[in-house]
Amino acid sequence: MKKSLASLLICGCLSVSAQNQDSLQLRKIFDYYLTQSKCYSNLEFLTTKIETRLSGSPGAAKAVEWAKKAMYEAGADTVYLQPCMVPHWVRGAKEACYMPDPKTKKKLEYAICALGGSVGTEGKVVTAEVIEVKSFDELDKLGTDKIKGKIVFYNVLFNPANISTGKSYGEAVKYRWMGPSRAARYGAVASIVRSMSSINNDFPHTGSMGYDTSVKSKIPCCAISFAGADKLTAQLKTNPQLKLSLQLNCKILADEPSFNVVGELKGSTEPNEIIMAGGHLDAWDLGQGAHDDGTGVVQSIEVLAMFKKNGIKPKHTIRAVAFMNEENGGRGGMAYFEDTKKNKLKHIVALETDAGGFNPRGIAVDTTMGAFKIVSSWKNLLDPYFVQYIKKGGHGADIESLQEIGVPLIGFEPDGQRYFDYHHTADDTFDKVNKRELELSAGVIASIIYLIDTKGW
């Protein structure tokens, strides 16, 4: 079918006019975020008024109650608590890692922390020689002869030359996750991994690990700070027989009941079609879980507030989800998936924000080509708000399984340069979040949700 020039011109004008309308509406959304939104004050409460909130902890239970209240305050019609059983790992008293200083004979201490899921040393101190490796290949070459009875030290650099810090994390994290069992297979008594970060300071970075069920022995494992790793490797050069003493007081308790928190604004014309934005409520116990992922939670909750407080009635049902147990089990994500499947809920899209409360940088869309093209067509609208790219692929862990039932996924990508400075450390605190950066990213998230609701596939 051919279109006349006149009809093309009319279509063109309508399209420009629609684009202008959208542009004006987005500007209103950002006015709201930069002058009225509650992202920052909500984050302050969650991170500073509630204790740490690792799954199964009293803090996590309080955070669930807080999220429920915050969603109602944001204007949710309904808030559900969606049950899930979560692992309950506790750190116990602060860990210790030391060796006698060869000069003073006093304890020379290293900044370490147990990895989440690690067994403890059962009230004892494990003292053994340290063997340093830079790869699994190197470990395998050393074999049982060289490793048995020792502490394996995975000293693998978080590659500073990668532009994407996420790439460096992806390359290094296997030593945290699989390192303990790989070392135990050769008879190691414990393992230490260099923290997953390029920042040279003394904060150790925790994170989850998993014991390989094919390896009988579960050995205690910890992360050492960047500065500690540098110190240790230097000392090993002058004293390859040095012995470290290690005490970890962590243990794994029985699973606990917990919840995802799901808040809804019912859709005005398509109430059975859900547009969802989520972050995760649980956080590692060392810091305040500000960037990981308090910011994602408050940004998701604020999507509801953006609609409600600006009098915008969504066509579809808008959901904010505060997932439980992203950090060490993913049980919240699984419960959400099971509930969605069981109740045959239709999701138009699921968006996760779990990469810190930094400036906007991009959007990753993991979906059919059609939906990707639609989101890409909004690039010009989002460009003034620092969305540099819209690309395919990438999303958060909590929403991953929804892909199995055909839900298009979006991962919001803030600037990643500072994320791994704080990630899983005692330094991930409220004061490290910049109000404007948090709000601008929240504005981008809300804008995407708004555009999908009004124009989406």
Place this chain on the structure above:
Amino acid sequence: MKKSLASLLICGCLSVSAQNQDSLQLRKIFDYYLTQSKCYSNLEFLTTKIETRLSGSPGAAKAVEWAKKAMYEAGADTVYLQPCMVPHWVRGAKEACYMPDPKTKKKLEYAICALGGSVGTEGKVVTAEVIEVKSFDELDKLGTDKIKGKIVFYNVLFNPANISTGKSYGEAVKYRWMGPSRAARYGAVASIVRSMSSINNDFPHTGSMGYDTSVKSKIPCCAISFAGADKLTAQLKTNPQLKLSLQLNCKILADEPSFNVVGELKGSTEPNEIIMAGGHLDAWDLGQGAHDDGTGVVQSIEVLAMFKKNGIKPKHTIRAVAFMNEENGGRGGMAYFEDTKKNKLKHIVALETDAGGFNPRGIAVDTTMGAFKIVSSWKNLLDPYFVQYIKKGGHGADIESLQEIGVPLIGFEPDGQRYFDYHHTADDTFDKVNKRELELSAGVIASIIYLIDTKGW
């Protein structure tokens, strides 16, 4: 002239191949910046080992010597000290601003700081009623009747709704610069301006002001912190007659001799054509001048190191310039301009980096359309390093006058969201600079210089 298909294909392939070559070279530049450059350690020295470096101060003199040494260490063939006379304003003992607490009768203090260039209160305390205004219009309407004998409080919000913080600064800064004389014209005895920032804390932000020569009286003037301004305006609502006491111990001394520091790598084929990158060495006295503009200085110096340490012989002469007196006089910029004019030096381009050591965001080119098009054609090359835009206009104050003699100017634009949190405050310290962000932006600056040297106009 028509080209044959074959010749077009050959040109196309050559162009793609050249693009690939450039892309590989840029990747090498970033490898250098992220793994070997001295930006961060240089910044640490400049900001933490040398005292504050406002023009005319002992710290500024030491910074000049340091910059000379750092440029030689970076590999400069030659380093010049380019003389200029600079204003010498000193803050003196810490300022005071207080009122008797109506309840306790103790002093209720406000966080203020004298504006650069302000006269002091000559050892006395100025006590007067405060009159708050939100614009010059409002001031003019109040007139002499309402203003005479009072302290004018310019309570103008740094607009948080602007996406560009530079825009908010541009809108508010006139109250800092012109406010004192505008108030003095109506008989005010002092003026206070709300700090130019959207961050709610208790750091006052200094900055330069200028007395209008048509107004006889020079009144003392200061900035009050964001939190202090909120407190004061709330108190004025309940007690419009409240009196503040103000003591400023600053004074203007005689001009001092100082210097720009200019380091050069001589061009291999076009030694008389200069490509310049600069930042400013002087900084306000309250903090360490880390983001403003220690980062610009170390990034500029590192351009020399990038060529030298990677064995790249520049065609043109590459200059790094550490300007003196950007903050309160611009005398360094003028001296550079005069020297350029007098010696008929030919600059291919002058680039300034004076907006903090944050992540790259964009490049502003103020030049003829031809050169702008050439820089724009490098967008794809720079995109992986977070250059979201290349636009026309914008540059630093030190290079502005070079435009008069036809020098194309480039302003490097890092992300601006956090800049005014620290700008001109005691909080502008080394620890607020992220190593990777500093290095990535330094890499972009060096890449632009490299591309202009190899392919430029």
